[in-house]
Amino acid sequence: MNHTATTGGGAQAALREVEHHFDYTGRKLGMWLFLFTELLLFGGLFVAYAIYRHVNFADFHTAAKDLDLVLGTVNTVILLTSSLTMALSITAMQKGNRRLAVWLVALTVLCGLAFLVIKYFEWTAKISHGIYPASPELMKLPQGEVRFFGLYYAMTGLHGLHVIIGMVLLTVMAVVIARKPFRVHSFRVEDAEEPLAGARPAIVDAGGWPLWKGGVIDENVEHLSVVVRLKPGPETIHPSDYVSLENAGLYWHLVDIIWIFLFPLFYLIT
Amino acid sequence: MEHGHGENGGHVVSYRTFVGVWLALLMLTALTVAVSGVDLKRLSVLTALAVACIKTSLVLGIFMHLKYEDRIFKVMFLVVVVTLAIFIGLTFTDTTLAR
């Protein structure tokens, strides 16, 4: 796409008019549809849980006592807090505070890390007691308890995997937010107001950092024409285009919601 | 499609609202943990699930902005919930399962 601009401010405005395939509602809709698939993915596990729990009510009750309620509750609080920081980061971005947004996203990732650390300790504790899939210890337990732990590892394992994915996603988001929003390839100026001979054209960003420098212009040049081609650059997130951050946030909240259900179903049915 | 920038939903939820929701979520968590200590037999699952549903509604509605979205998003979400309910419900009609 070719654009023209005569002043720096105009350049910024012109740069925003680029035809990039941008449908905000569409992007959000796509993300929600993806979340629905995640709900159904975990849904299959919830079907299994519902059936087995219904039949092995007492055994599930017994097995649940083996889980550490304190750690489970702490993890729940951690994830709820991470959802808070995630939501706050969107508001920060909307208010134009990119720096705060980055910090809040980083905090969200840290919460995720804390969650995983606790999960790690929970799992290793169980494993050291011989409670893991197909272990001889586990096989000695009544059928309902075997089912409980099978589902426990499957469901918290899959959830943990999603926490990791979310953390990676959010880390990328944080990096992208911190990056400069626009990339310029080249620039076109018509009807220069001053003689151009001896000058070197350059395009600088708002911070004065040169984005492009041309060669020295010789005499008698009255019009300078440099073609701007805005490449569809890497993803950007900034106060007028942060749908990626919102979508990543949606993913993270989903991870939280799944845990909101896992927590009572595994820890609170004692 | 050539939509301009800036049409970013627009609706800003205040920091305060989010913190308020968070506090509510913490209280609900405390509630559900406390209730789990009380033996309500079969009702305990239902209470735990009910609280989970309320917490989820808060996260969905406010953190995830669903309350402020176009109606179509809410309709779709309902379709998903109903679908999952059907899958679980109809599977339950098979009383010979998991004996």
Added chain:
Amino acid sequence: MAVDVAGRSHALPDYLNHRAAYSGILSWVLSTDHKRIGVMYLVSQLAFFLVGVGLGFVMRLEMLTPGPTVISNPAVYNAIFTVHGVIMIFLFVIPGLIASFGNFFLPIMIGAKDVAFPFLNLLSWWLFIIGAFVAIASLFTGGLPDTGWTFYVPYSIQTNTNTTLALFGVFILGFSSILTGLNFVTTVHQMRAPGMRWGRMPLFVWAIYATSWIQILATPVLGITLLLVMLERMLGIGVFDPARGGDPVLYQHLFWIYSHPAVYIMILPGMGAISEIIPTFARRTIFGYKFIAGSSLAIALFGSLVWAHHMFTVGIGERAAVIFSLLTFLVAVPSAIKVFNWVSTLYRGSIELRPPMLFALAFIFLFSIGGFTGLMQGALALDIHLHDTYFVVAHFHYVMFGGTGFALFGALHYWFPKMFGRMYNEKVATIAWALMFVGFNVLYFTMLLMGWLGMPRRYYDYLPQYQSWHVVATVGSWILIAGVLLMLGNLLVALKRGEKAPDNPWGGVTPEWSTSSPPPVENFEKTPTFTGGPYDFPTEVAR
């Protein structure tokens, strides 16, 4: 309908001759143009179809005599029908018309330039190819999977063959399907051109929309189920394995929760194509547009309620059996509505029996048989007798092959000129169709009777009383295959040497016919606006 585009000046190069960023094969496999992606799906699917046909051919040869005929080891036969099923279902019929024609025509039919997420679209195709190769690789890296395409536990957990890899391949394919569904739903909601309101959309679009929802909602359940079986094989996680306290019937529930809606993923786009072909070749507006559109949604909904009718004989409780039997009868209603409406469209129409229409009419006949035989199995008492016999095999071939297959071939003959800018030899196409129709019925109607008389499915050996039936069926398969090869050969020749196609060879009135054959990269020279009804035929249309 009336489509306002800036005339058909053919000033723009078409999508096949567009100078892309890459050249040669890269201009295809790295293209985000929905039309190229649609063609790539079509070509890949047809290639896999031919592999599946080859396997079917071998199976029929084997069944010419009881005992070993061309295969000496029964385990190999088990592997062949497993792979035949996996390839045909996951690599041909499920992507079916939606991945190929859906990709090509959905944006065009709503006046859009492309789908909502073109890059995701390309990714879907790559996942399709990767999943296909992973699944096929399982044939060569250790024992051929022999569980049947349904992977029932406990055998799928215990068998030493390379089932984990096959499961993983199918898992990847599931993602391809999910992402396509997601893309298409967003496209229909967000990218309709001015005037293209919901009530004006071609019925193919309605069909794709309904199918996309099934893909989004049902496929993840398959994903998790297969993932659990993989975990059971690798880690012994104990959710389904009875040796570890699991319930194998639970596996079947979860498997069929996807796999029954999957058959509606297979058939709905086919029905959508039929709804396009019939009005054009009857030169009449479709009868009952709203009911056909609504029935697509109804099939998607009701189709999600009937899965346990695949499980009547495994020991589900009587209450569940009765409930699912009733729901199964209900799901036939929206399909029947479509059949009535198609036939009503024909009534007093000005019918032209050209190849697409021949396939469409064959579809109605074959799908009806398939549908009736499905209803028969929905009746509990009958199913006890018919389950796991050749009756079931015939039933699903009638709906999947006679249904989706013939719809796909009909769509291919309908949209071929638009997609490739060439006409094919209609006489040869008609002969091929006739061979296919005759061969199909000789093969599969015989199986209906054979199954009724008790011939079990997935059996390598059989009692001598079935032999003459098997011979008849096998001969039918040869006629059918001859027809298929003739049909595809005819189209292949047309690609190179066919007459150049006009923009609207059939006199259709849906949006794709108002742009050039083949369409330009951005589908229309200018964003169109739509007015009028979806299938308004003027009394005379210039060809």
